[in-house]
Amino acid sequence: MSFPIIRYRNVSLFADEPFGLKDISFDLLERKKYHLEVETEEQLNSFLGLLEGRYKEQSGIIRVEKKGVTQSDRQLLGGKVYSKEAGSWLGLKQEFFFFDGKNRSKTSFINDISAKHIRFFPIYKLKGVDKIKFALLALTFQESGLILISRLYRDEYLALFESQIKRIFQKTRCTLCLITSKENFRGDPKSRFGIENIENIEVGLTP
Numbered sequence: 014m015s016f017p018i019i020r021y022r023n024v025s026l027f028a029d030e031p032f033g034l035k036d037i038s039f040d041l042l043e044r045k046k047y048h049l050e051v052e053t054e055e056q057l058n059s060f061l062g063l064l065e066g067r068y069k070e071q072s073g074i075i076r077v078e079k080k081g082v083t084q085s086d087r088q089l090l091g092g093k094v095y096s097k098e099a100g101s102w103l104g105l106k107q108e109f110f111f112f113d114g115k116n117r118s119k120t121s122f123i124n125d126i127s128a129k130h131i132r133f134f135p136i137y138k139l140k141g142v143d144k145i146k147f148a149l150l151a152l153t154f155q156e157s158g159l160i161l162i163s164r165l166y167r168d169e170y171l172a173l174f175e176s177q178i179k180r181i182f183q184k185t186r187c188t189l190c191l192i193t194s195k196e197n198f199r200g201d202p203k204s205r206f207g208i209e210n211i212e213n214i215e216v217g218l219t220p
Contacts, residue, residue: 015042015043015044015045016042016043016078016079017040017041017042017043017078017079018041018042018043018077018078018079018081018158018159018188019040019041019075019076019077019078019079019159020039020040020041020074020075020076020078021037021038021039021040021073021074021075022038022073022074022075022076023036023037023038023072023073023074024036024037024038024063024070024072024073024074024075025037025070025071025072025073026059026062026063026068026070026071027059027071028071028072031053031055032053032055032056032058032059033056033059034051034056034059034060034063034216036073037073037216038073039214039216041159041188041190042188043079043188044186044187044188045188045189045210045212046182046188046189046190046191046208046210046211046212047188047189047190047191047211047212047213047214048190048191048193048202048211048212048213048214049190049191049192049193049214049216050192050193050194050195050198050213050214050215050216051192051193051194051195051215051216052194052195052196053194053195053196054194054196054197056194056216057163057192057193057194060192060216061085061087061161061163061192063075064083064085064161064190064192065083065085065087065088065161066083081157081158081159082155082157082158082159083158083159083160083161084151084152084155084158084159084160084161085161085163086148086152086160086161086162086163086164086165087161087163087164089144089147089148089151089152090144090145090148090164090165094137095135095136095137096135096136096137097135097136098132098133098134098135098136099131099132099133099134099135099136099139099147100131100132100133102136102147102151103119103132103147103150103151103154104119104154105119105123105132107119108120110154110156111156111186112153112154112156112184112185112186113180113184119150119154122150122153122154122177123150125177126146126149126150126174126177127146128143128146128147128150130143131143131146131147142173145165145170145173145174146174148165149165149174149177149178149181152165152181152185153177153180153181153185155185155187156186156187157186157187158187158188159187159188159189159190160181160185160187160188160189160190161190161192162181162182162189162190162191162192163191163192163193165178165181166178166191166193166198166205166206178206179206179207182202182206182207182208183206183207183208183209191206191208191211
């Protein structure tokens with residue numbers, strides 16, 4: 014049986030604006046997979062602000078039922094300044110982590126994407142492909158909580174690390190949310206990434 018980790022009840026943000034959201038209600042259950050879909054990229058940015066905790070709802074209730082780690086690929090790939098070295102952030106002193114039903118070696122995942130060199134860089138100094146590698150590893154090594162993916166599915170990242178991205182989508186034990194806009198996403202996540210048992214939720218939009 015799966016339990017809710019977060020509940021949205023009649024949540025609105027910027028409801029009178031074209032980039033706004035209105036009367037959102039849904040539950041996210043632990044260890045489930047979701048495709049959360051909004052209409053436009055502007056609304057996607059508003060929605061991500063809520064999910065990432067950067068924005069507070071203007072009406073309605075967001076109830077966190079189970080505390081845990083929330084990681085967003087957008088924040089990991091974006092301009093937020095993380096001053097730690099990448100190796101420390103990724104917890105490389107603990108060699109093994111639980112993934113796809115087994116204890117796995119972190120080193121093997123690092124070697125798979127030729128990322129050994131990034132361990133010694135402060136995260137804010139990582140650029141380009143190295144930043145993508147760091148984001149992939151951070152999400153792969155996460156063992157519980159909520160993973161928000163809104164950028165890594167895009168073609169420029171898929172072309173570089175398709176097998177690693179698909180592995181996260183398919184095998185993580187976390188609650189996983191693939192967040193897209195109808196404006197920029199075409200196709201079915203199940204066929205594109207091989208994600209089984211993914212639930213589609215169309216997020217409430219302004220009229």
